[in-house]
Structure formats: C-alpha cells, structure tokens
Amino acid sequence: MRLHRLDITAFGPFGDSQTVDFDELSAAGLFLLHGATGAGKTSVLDAVCYALYGSVPGARQNGGQGATLRSDHAAPGTRTSVTLELTVAGRRLEITRQPPWERPKKRGTGTTLDKAQSWLRERDAASGTWKDLSRSHQEIGEEITQLLGMSREQFCQVVLLPQGDFARFLRADAEARGKLLGRLFDTRRFADVEKRLAERRRAAEARVRDGDTDLLADAHRMQQAAGDVMELPELAPGEPGLADAVLSAAAVARSTAREQLAVARCRLAAAESAQAAADRALDDVRERDRLQRRFAEARERAARLEERAGDHREAQARMERARRAEAVAPALELRDAADAEHRRAAGAEARARALLPASLAGEGAAGLAAAARRAAEELGGLESARRAERRLAELLEERAGLERQERADEEVLHDAESWLAHWEGTRAVLQARIDSAQQATTRAEQLAVQRDPARQRLAAARQRDRLAADTEDARRKALASAERAAKAREHWLDLKEQRLSGIAAELAAGLTDGAPCAVCGATEHPAPARRVDGHVDREAEERALADHQRAEEQRAEDERRLGVVREALAAAGAEAGDTPTGRLADEVEELEARYAEARAAASVLHAAQEELRRAEHEHGLRVAAQREAAVRAAARVGHRDRLDRERAALEEELDRARGTATSVTARAEQLERSVTRLTDAADAARAAEDAAQRLKDADARLADAAFRAGFDTPQAAADALLDDTAHRELQRRLDARQQEEAAVRAVLAEPETAAAARQAPADLASARRAAEEAARRVREAASACDAADRRCAELDRLSARAAASVRRLGPLREEYDRVARMAGLTAGTSADNERRMRLESYVLAARLEQVAAAATVRLHRMSSGRYTLVHSDDRTGRGRSGLGLHVVDAWTGRERDTATLSGGETFFASLALALGLADVVTDEAGGVRLDTLFIDEGFGSLDDQTLDEVLDVLDSLRERDRSVGIVSHVADLRRRVHAQLEVVKGRSGSVLRQRGIG
Structure with missing residues (x-):
C-alpha cells in the first residue's frame, strides 16, 4: 500500500x-x-x-x-x-x-x-x-x-505505529498482552474451539447421565418385577461401574426368578392331579343322580298318561267321524261354489239394472239386447259431425295462433325500436374501449423493449455479487500459494546455506592421497573435513529447489486465476454499474408489473372488437326483424277473414247434430254409455238365470252323498269335517300320546336306570364342593406359575433392554472421555497440560514468538547488539503461561522482564516490537506490501548515538521503495x-x- x-x-x-x-x-x-x-x-x-x-x-x-x-x-x-x-x-x-x-x-x-x-x-x-x-x-x-x-484495528497498529501502546505492551501482564494480540490476529476462532469443546463435553456428559438415568430406571423396574428382592447398586448416574453393577444385579434376579418358576410349576402339577380325581368323582355322582331323576320322571309321566286316558278315547272317536265325512266333502264344496256363483250373478244383475232408465228396468235379457242395438245405430250416424267439430277446433286454434303472432310481432317491433334508440351510445362506448386497449398495446410494446436491458443488467449485478465472493476465494488461495512459495523458497535457501556451510566435507570426500586439492592444489591432506550429522547434500538441495519451483508455479497459476476472476468482476461491474442488486431487482419487478398491467389492459382489445362486431350484427338483425314484422301484419288481415267465414258454416252444422248435448262429442259419449249399460245389463240377466239352475242341481247331489256316508243331514256331515290344521293337530296329539307311552315303557325297562333307582340318593352338593375346592387350588397354583413366568419374561426383557442400553452407552462414554480430555487440554485444566495454557493462549504465544523474533532483528541494530527479545511460556505465580516477554542483555548474559527497561530502552524496544508486529501482521494479512508507514512520538527520550542507530534502522525500511513518516x-x-x-x-x-x- x-x-x-x-x-x-x-x-x-x-x-x-x-x-x-x-x-x-x-x-x-x-x-x-x-x-x-x-x-x-x-x-x-x-x-x-x-x-x-x-x-x-x-x-x-x-x-x-x-x-x-x-x-x-x-x-x-x-x-x-x-x-x-x-x-x-x-x-x-x-x-x-x-x-x-x-x-x-x-x-x-x-x-x-x-x-x-x-x-x-x-x-x-x-x-x-x-x-x-x-x-x-x-x-x-x-x-x-x-x-x-487488515481490519481498522490492525491497520492502526501496523501502519500508524503508536509507540505508547507498545511501551505499555512491554510492561503489561499476560492478560493485557493477550487482549491486544487477540484483536490483531483475530484468534476468536480458537476461543470458539475451546467453547465448542466445552459445550460438546457438557452435551456428552448430559447424554451419558441421561443414559445412566434410563439404565437406573430399568434397574428399578427390574427390582419391582423381582418383588423388591433385588439389590440395586449405590451409584449415581455418570459414575463408572454403574453398568456392570446393574447387569450383575439383573443376572442374580433372573436366576432367583427361574428357581421360583420351577417351584410354582411343581405345585401346579400336583394341584392338577388332585383336580382330575375330584372331577372324576363328581362325574360319577352326577351320572347316578341323572339316572335316579330319569327313573322318577318316567314314573310321573306314566301316572299322567293314565289320568288323560278318557280324552284319548274321545279324540280317537272324533278322528273316525272325520274320516267318514271326507267322502261328502266334494259335494259340499261343489254346492258352496254354486251358491257363491249365484249370489255374485244376482248382485251383478241388480247393479246393471240400477244404471238403466226406469222405462227399461223390468225388461228381460232379450229386450235389453234390442235397446242396445238401436243406440249403437244412432252412435254410428255422428261420425260426420265429429269431423266438423274437429275442424272447428282447428279453426279456433289457428285463429288464436294468428293473435299470438300479432302480439309477438308487436313485442318484436317494441324491442327493436327500444334497442335501436340506444345504438349510437353503445357503439361509442365499445369504440372507446377498443381505442384504450390499442393504446395499452402500444405501451406494452414499449415496455417490452425496456425489459430485456433491465433483465440483463440485473443478471450482471447478480453475477457481479457472485464474482465478488469468487474473487475473495481466489485472493485467499493466491495469498496461501504465495505464503507456501515463500516458505518453500526460505526452506531451499536454508538448505543451500547449510550445504555451503558443509561444502568442505563434501569436497573432502573426493580427495585422494597424492591428488591435488580442487581448492588449494595441495597434494597432502593431513586433516580433511568430515561430514557432520544433518549434512545437506546436492540431492536434498535440488529437491528443495524443485519444491520451491512447483510452489512458484502454483502461486503464478493462482494469481492468474485471480486476475481472470477480477477481469470478469470488472466486466460484470461495468455492465451492472454501481446500482445495488436489490434496487435493480426492484426496478425489474416494477417494470414487469407495469408490463403485466399494460398486457392485461391490452388483452381486452380482441374481446372489445368482437363485442363491437356482435353489436353491429345485432343492429342488422333488429332492423330486419322490424321490416319482417310489418310484412307479416299485412298478410294476417285476409287470412283472418277466411277463417271467420268457415267457422260460421261449421257452427250451424254442429247445432243440428248436438241436439240437447253441449257438443257432438258429449252426445256421442251419451250414446256410448247407453250402449255399454244396456249390453252389460243383458249379459248380467242371462248369467243370473244360468247360476240359479246350477245351484238347484248341486243341492240334489249333496243330499244323496250325505245319506250314503251315514249322516242324517248334509249339515251333520259338514260339522264332522275337519280342516287341514285341525286334522293335523288331532293326529299329532294321538301320535304324541302313543310315543309318550312307548318312551315311558322304554325308560322303566332300562337296567342301569332301575339299578340306580335302587341305590341311595346321590350327594351332588358334596361332590361339587370338593371339585370346586380342587379347581380353586389349581387356579391359585396356575396364577402363581403365570406370575413367576411373567416375572421371568419381564426380567429377561428388562435385562435385554439394560444390556442394549449398556451397549449404546459404550460409544457415548468413549466420546465423553475423549471430548472431556480435549476440552480440558484446550482449556488448560487437564493434568496433561503441564503449563495450564489455553488453546487461544497457545496460538497467541506462537504469534508473540514470531513478533519477538522479527523485533529482535531491528532491536539488535538499535541497541548495538546488546538486547534480544525472547518469548517465554513459563507460568507466573498461580496463573497460566504462554504470553511472557523477556529481554536478554548480552552485556550481562542475563534474561529479565521487559518491564525493567529504562525509558530510552523502552522506546527503541517498543519501536522494534511495533515494526516486528507490523511484519508479522502483514504476513498474516496475506503479504500485502506496506510502502508507507508512520511512527508516532517517543524520540525525545533517546540520546544522540541511540537516535542515530534508530534512524539507521528506520532508514533501512526504505529498501524496495518504502517510505517512513516520523510523527514528532x-x-x-x-x-x-x-x-x-x-x-x-x-x-x-x-x-x-x-x-x-x-
């Protein structure tokens, strides 16, 4: 920078x-x-x-x-x-x-x-x-x-070097140093690891405790199932050995339960044997009691048969009379049928004559038939009048149809006039809708042109956001590759330096007595150099060089990929602009909404045009209907006059044919009813005469049949007859009496029944009580056996469940032990962590060690080789170790705390520390080059010589075009x-x- x-x-x-x-x-x-x-x-x-x-x-x-x-x-x-x-x-x-x-x-x-x-x-x-x-x-x-x-805090510490802060850092305790280093190097992730491990330890401990609690619950259930004879282990959930103790107690409980089950089964077998003997004795007593009661019941039934002997003889006599009366039954049935037929015929005749006029009530069958023929002849003469009457009905219907057509045409004319009166307004409204839809169509086309660029810009913005994340990933990879390449180069140079240091031994390996030395040319080699342990040869150096070259190639590839991603990001940014993606998405959404609104408004264009076309078509139909209705009204006038003339002629003809009736049809119906009634009356009179003759013949045959069957009168024969139900009932009674007598004789003749009757009465109650007592003992024994069986099954089930719980708890306990060890180790509370150093402190200690090493390079020059900063991880008092910082005085050879430095010494020590920290944080930030640095105050405490040395160190920072600003x-x-x-x-x-x- x-x-x-x-x-x-x-x-x-x-x-x-x-x-x-x-x-x-x-x-x-x-x-x-x-x-x-x-x-x-x-x-x-x-x-x-x-x-x-x-x-x-x-x-x-x-x-x-x-x-x-x-x-x-x-x-x-x-x-x-x-x-x-x-x-x-x-x-x-x-x-x-x-x-x-x-x-x-x-x-x-x-x-x-x-x-x-x-x-x-x-x-x-x-x-x-x-x-x-x-x-x-x-x-x-x-x-x-x-x-x-770098974050703002790191920038203020690395670029704007505040000397006062590092002077306090030199004198601070481990906690204060940890806070500063934690802000600079962002070690929160390691603190999060400690916290996460502690949470996992608590969670694993909770799962183990929950598993032990469930295991103890199963143990309590086994104790209840075993009848409280099982001893539970006196261990709390989470304590070691609980699982083995529960499984051992469960095994003892299962063994005891199986012994109790064996005893219960033996008792049940004995009780079942006693019950079988009691059941056999009860069956013998029941059989003897049954035979004795059977003999007594047979004696009682024989006595009752003797008492009802008179009724039996009377029933036999009645059955005999009924058999003789069966010979007269056909004649009786024939006479009853003739009598019923005669009564029906007489009733039908009376009803038919009641419908006739008084003048024909006394006529015989022949007179009634002649009157029926005369009425039928008159009915045939009314056919022509019927045709005229039907034609008149047709004329009246046609005349009503003309009136309906006239009313319909009037309605059509009225509707057409009303509709046509509003035609101009309707057409204007529809035309306005078409114009509005056409404007919306134009607007939708304009918005459609704007949509694609907006969508492309939104896609570019989204790609820009994705490429920003990809650029960050590529940058991190490039920084990591650069760091690996630097380390590989440093490793190669270290090996090269080591090889050069031991090159004498490598050359000495090729010396031969008498041959000249390749370095000095001497032929004698009194003390050739020898290889020491860890000597670096050419092969090791070449491997390190190859590793360095591969790392450089990977770094170049990652930087090339970073450049490609950045170019793509710049292209996407150029297309998308600076507008945020959310705003572009809102603009696209608004444009889409306006486009959809315009499309929706434009979508009614076709419907509006179609509706106008239908309205124009309807207008033509209305005008045509108006003209056609006027033509039909003119044609109806002549047709109505013709129908009126034909109607008058038909009505005159029908007046003559109807007579006193209201119509020809009514007159025809009158004649049809007269013909029907006269015909029915004639038929009924002839049927009544025939039925009377058949009744007379049946009476004669019945009297003759009753005399031959031995009855004095036909009525006596009729009284002796039995219907099917009475006959079956009487026969059943006679058969039942006969079967009862046979059954009683058979029972009284049985040898076992007679022998049982001679024995003493059976004591059924005592035998039943003995059997019930034996059954009760069996139920008690079976209940005890079932309880013991269920106890064994329940204990087996709970034991299997407890064993499964123990198996499930095994991995949980191992996980808990492993996580607890790791959590204690990272938290500094484990005995394995001898220095009680937390994970975050351990990382910060490594960073502090790097800072001290980088600061020492400049502190050597500022102090003329006197002071060296070293990191110390010794514990201080009862606290934890890891963040100690000491200074080694080369003049005394002693190591002391940095808090003992004087004011001037503190300044250049803190300056060296600040510069060293700047180097380490810069490397941590990915090797970003810092070409401009600022150093704030503290130079007033230095003497001239020390100030010159400090300025020499600062002047050395100008290497590779770096500038340093001193604030003082x-x-x-x-x-x-x-x-x-x-x-x-x-x-x-x-x-x-x-x-x-x-």
Whole structure:
C-alpha cells in the first residue's frame, strides 16, 4: 500500500482545505511530520484512517462522529470532506468520505441534516481517466478491507505505529498482552474451539447421565418385577461401574426368578392331579343322580298318561267321524261354489239394472239386447259431425295462433325500436374501449423493449455479487500459494546455506592421497573435513529447489486465476454499474408489473372488437326483424277473414247434430254409455238365470252323498269335517300320546336306570364342593406359575433392554472421555497440560514468538547488539503461561522482564516490537506490501548515538521503495530529516506546510 495524495477540508483542526503530497514526501524515503503540541499532527493520520475505514482510530472514535470530525474553524457553508489517493494491490484508487453535515437551509432559516457520503473511484491506466466503482459505505469498506487484508484495528497498529501502546505492551501482564494480540490476529476462532469443546463435553456428559438415568430406571423396574428382592447398586448416574453393577444385579434376579418358576410349576402339577380325581368323582355322582331323576320322571309321566286316558278315547272317536265325512266333502264344496256363483250373478244383475232408465228396468235379457242395438245405430250416424267439430277446433286454434303472432310481432317491433334508440351510445362506448386497449398495446410494446436491458443488467449485478465472493476465494488461495512459495523458497535457501556451510566435507570426500586439492592444489591432506550429522547434500538441495519451483508455479497459476476472476468482476461491474442488486431487482419487478398491467389492459382489445362486431350484427338483425314484422301484419288481415267465414258454416252444422248435448262429442259419449249399460245389463240377466239352475242341481247331489256316508243331514256331515290344521293337530296329539307311552315303557325297562333307582340318593352338593375346592387350588397354583413366568419374561426383557442400553452407552462414554480430555487440554485444566495454557493462549504465544523474533532483528541494530527479545511460556505465580516477554542483555548474559527497561530502552524496544508486529501482521494479512508507514512520538527520550542507530534502522525500511513518516516534535529531527510536513496552528485553524527533499 502506497499513499499518493491526501485532501482535507473542514476536518479536525483544519478549517480550510489542505493537501498533502505523499509522493513528494516519500521521495526521500524518510520524512518528518512535526508541529506544536495540539496543532493537529495526529489529525493527519486520523484523516488517512477515516478515508480508508470511515472511522478514526482508538479513543477518538465515538457515536457522534460527524460532529466530532468537523472543524470548529470551518465556515458554515463548507462541508467536511477527506479524499485519499493510494495504490494497493496494483490498483490506483481514490476514496472520498464526507461525514453527516448539519448545514444551513438554502431557503429560510434553520439547519438541515445531510447524510454521510462516500465515493470510490479507480484510475484506468490505459485511458488515464477515473472510473466510479461504488457510492455505498458498506461496499467501499468491504473492498478496502479485502484489498488491505487488515481490519481498522490492525491497520492502526501496523501502519500508524503508536509507540505508547507498545511501551505499555512491554510492561503489561499476560492478560493485557493477550487482549491486544487477540484483536490483531483475530484468534476468536480458537476461543470458539475451546467453547465448542466445552459445550460438546457438557452435551456428552448430559447424554451419558441421561443414559445412566434410563439404565437406573430399568434397574428399578427390574427390582419391582423381582418383588423388591433385588439389590440395586449405590451409584449415581455418570459414575463408572454403574453398568456392570446393574447387569450383575439383573443376572442374580433372573436366576432367583427361574428357581421360583420351577417351584410354582411343581405345585401346579400336583394341584392338577388332585383336580382330575375330584372331577372324576363328581362325574360319577352326577351320572347316578341323572339316572335316579330319569327313573322318577318316567314314573310321573306314566301316572299322567293314565289320568288323560278318557280324552284319548274321545279324540280317537272324533278322528273316525272325520274320516267318514271326507267322502261328502266334494259335494259340499261343489254346492258352496254354486251358491257363491249365484249370489255374485244376482248382485251383478241388480247393479246393471240400477244404471238403466226406469222405462227399461223390468225388461228381460232379450229386450235389453234390442235397446242396445238401436243406440249403437244412432252412435254410428255422428261420425260426420265429429269431423266438423274437429275442424272447428282447428279453426279456433289457428285463429288464436294468428293473435299470438300479432302480439309477438308487436313485442318484436317494441324491442327493436327500444334497442335501436340506444345504438349510437353503445357503439361509442365499445369504440372507446377498443381505442384504450390499442393504446395499452402500444405501451406494452414499449415496455417490452425496456425489459430485456433491465433483465440483463440485473443478471450482471447478480453475477457481479457472485464474482465478488469468487474473487475473495481466489485472493485467499493466491495469498496461501504465495505464503507456501515463500516458505518453500526460505526452506531451499536454508538448505543451500547449510550445504555451503558443509561444502568442505563434501569436497573432502573426493580427495585422494597424492591428488591435488580442487581448492588449494595441495597434494597432502593431513586433516580433511568430515561430514557432520544433518549434512545437506546436492540431492536434498535440488529437491528443495524443485519444491520451491512447483510452489512458484502454483502461486503464478493462482494469481492468474485471480486476475481472470477480477477481469470478469470488472466486466460484470461495468455492465451492472454501481446500482445495488436489490434496487435493480426492484426496478425489474416494477417494470414487469407495469408490463403485466399494460398486457392485461391490452388483452381486452380482441374481446372489445368482437363485442363491437356482435353489436353491429345485432343492429342488422333488429332492423330486419322490424321490416319482417310489418310484412307479416299485412298478410294476417285476409287470412283472418277466411277463417271467420268457415267457422260460421261449421257452427250451424254442429247445432243440428248436438241436439240437447253441449257438443257432438258429449252426445256421442251419451250414446256410448247407453250402449255399454244396456249390453252389460243383458249379459248380467242371462248369467243370473244360468247360476240359479246350477245351484238347484248341486243341492240334489249333496243330499244323496250325505245319506250314503251315514249322516242324517248334509249339515251333520259338514260339522264332522275337519280342516287341514285341525286334522293335523288331532293326529299329532294321538301320535304324541302313543310315543309318550312307548318312551315311558322304554325308560322303566332300562337296567342301569332301575339299578340306580335302587341305590341311595346321590350327594351332588358334596361332590361339587370338593371339585370346586380342587379347581380353586389349581387356579391359585396356575396364577402363581403365570406370575413367576411373567416375572421371568419381564426380567429377561428388562435385562435385554439394560444390556442394549449398556451397549449404546459404550460409544457415548468413549466420546465423553475423549471430548472431556480435549476440552480440558484446550482449556488448560487437564493434568496433561503441564503449563495450564489455553488453546487461544497457545496460538497467541506462537504469534508473540514470531513478533519477538522479527523485533529482535531491528532491536539488535538499535541497541548495538546488546538486547534480544525472547518469548517465554513459563507460568507466573498461580496463573497460566504462554504470553511472557523477556529481554536478554548480552552485556550481562542475563534474561529479565521487559518491564525493567529504562525509558530510552523502552522506546527503541517498543519501536522494534511495533515494526516486528507490523511484519508479522502483514504476513498474516496475506503479504500485502506496506510502502508507507508512520511512527508516532517517543524520540525525545533517546540520546544522540541511540537516535542515530534508530534512524539507521528506520532508514533501512526504505529498501524496495518504502517510505517512513516520523510523527514528532523533537527539534533535532528537523535537522536530521530533510523532507518535512509541518502543522502550523493559528486562531483560524491549522494549516499544512510541506517541504520536500530539495
């Protein structure tokens, strides 16, 4: 990083605009920034830091930064502004920052607040012009931080070297040093590792405790299942040995339960044998009781049969009469059928005669038939009148149709006139809709042309954002490759130096007595050099050189890839511009919404045109309908007159045919009803005469059949008959009596039943009680056996579950032990960590060791080889170790704490430490080259000789075109350093005076 120009306006003590030309100051390599106390020397450095990071260093930064940075000497209308031009990572940039400004209103009184502004521009070397990159505070900050590879705190420690801070660092304790180094090297990730390991240890411990708790819960369940005879281990969850103790107790409980199960099964077998004997005795008693009750029931049934013997004989006699009456049954059925038919025929005749006129009520069947023929002849003569009546109905319907057509035509004319009255307004509305849709179509076409560029710009912005992340990854890879290449080169040079140191031994290996030496030419070799352990030969050096070349090739490839990504990022940025992606997305979304709105408005064009076409078609139809209705009205007049004349003729003919009836049809219906009634009455009279004759014949046949069957009268035969149900019931009773007598005789004849009846009565209750008692004993034994079986099964299940839990807990315990060891080791509490050094302290100790080594190189020159800074990881008191810093005095050969240095010694030791820290942090940031450094104060405590040595060291920093700015008010430095930037304070504010090397 090299500074070129700094422009300051209304900033800090500077009321007017001031400019610093760092290119002129840096030409001498070493320049002096001096001025009276309070003039504003530090404000120049603050302006540099503010331009880069948007904030000032350290304690000078606060929340009201805009008001604090603004100069009290500035005019009300002058805005505070800082512009810095610099080169970093091969790019020449210009950064402008303006803090918030409360300015006077342009019109009226009072003030208004302008927001903070920032600009980032890059110079195009080919065209010699400046190109805007960004106006976003956040984007500019991220870009500068990425290019420098340092945060604001690191920049203030590395570029703006504050000597007072490092003097305090030399005297500080380990905790204070740790805080400073932690900010510079950002070791929070290692603290996060410690925290993460502690959290994992607590989580693993919690899982182990939870597993042990579940295991103890299963142990308690096994204790309950075993009947509280199981002894549980007196161990808490998490204690070692708990799993083995639970498994051992479970094994004892299972063995005891199996013994109890064997005893219960033996008791059950004995109880089942006793139950079988009691059941057999109960079956014998039940069988004897059944036979005795069977014999007694048979005796009772025989007695009841004897009592009902008279009823049985009466039923047999009734069955005999019924069999004789069955011979008369056909005659009875025939007479009943004839009687029923006669009654039906007489009723039908009476009903038919009731419908006839009084003059025909007494006529016989022949007279009624003759009257029916006369009425049928009259009915046939009405056919012509019926045709005339149908024609008259048709005429009336046709006349009604003409009236309906007339009303319909009137409605058509009215609708057409009403519709045509609004036609012009309707056509104007539809035409307006078409015009609006056509305008929307034009607007949609215009927006469509704007959509593609907006979309392409949004895609480029998104690609720009992605390439920014890819650029960061490529930069990190390039930095890592550069670091590896530097290490490989350093390793190769170390091996080369070692080989050169031992080259005498390598040459001595080829010496032969009498042959001249390749170096001195002597032929005698009294004491040739010998190879020592660790000697580096040519092969090792060549391997190191090959590794170095491969690392350089990889570094070049990674830098080439970084250049490609940066070019793609620049192309995407050029296409997308500085507008944020979110804003471009909003613009595209708004454009899409407007386009969709225009498309939606334009989409109704076809519908509107179609609706106008339909309306015009409807207009033509309405006009045509109006004309056709007028033509039909004129044609209906003559047709109506013809229909009226034909109607009058038909009505005269029908008046003659109807007679007294209301119509020809009514007269025909009257005649049809008379024919039907007369015909039915004649048929009914003939049927009644025939039925009477058949009834007389049936009475004669029935009397003859009853006499032959042995009955005095036909009624006696009818009374003796039984219907099917009564006959079946009587036969069933007779059969049941016969079966009952046979069954009683069979039971009384059984030898077992008779033998059982002669024995003593069976004691069924005693036998049942004995069987129930035996069954109760079996149930108790079975219940005890089932309980023992369930206990064994439950203990087996819980034991298997506990064993599975123990197997699952095994990896958890191993993980917990491993994580606990790692957490204790990183936290410095483990016994394996002898120095009680935390992981973050260990990393910071390595960084401090690097800083001490880099500082010693310059401290040697400043102290004429007297002092050396060394890192110490010894413990101090009861605290932890890792961040000790000692100084070795070559004059005394003793090592002492840096807090014992004098004032002057502390200055150049802190300066050496600051420069060493700058080197280490620069390497940590990826090897970013720092071509401009500032060293703030502390030179007044040095004597002339030490000051010369310090200036020699600072002058050596100019190597490779590096410039160093000394911030001091020591008068002697003005004589020694020719390039100067003086800050002169006055009543109207400070001003800058620059003097170059000339």
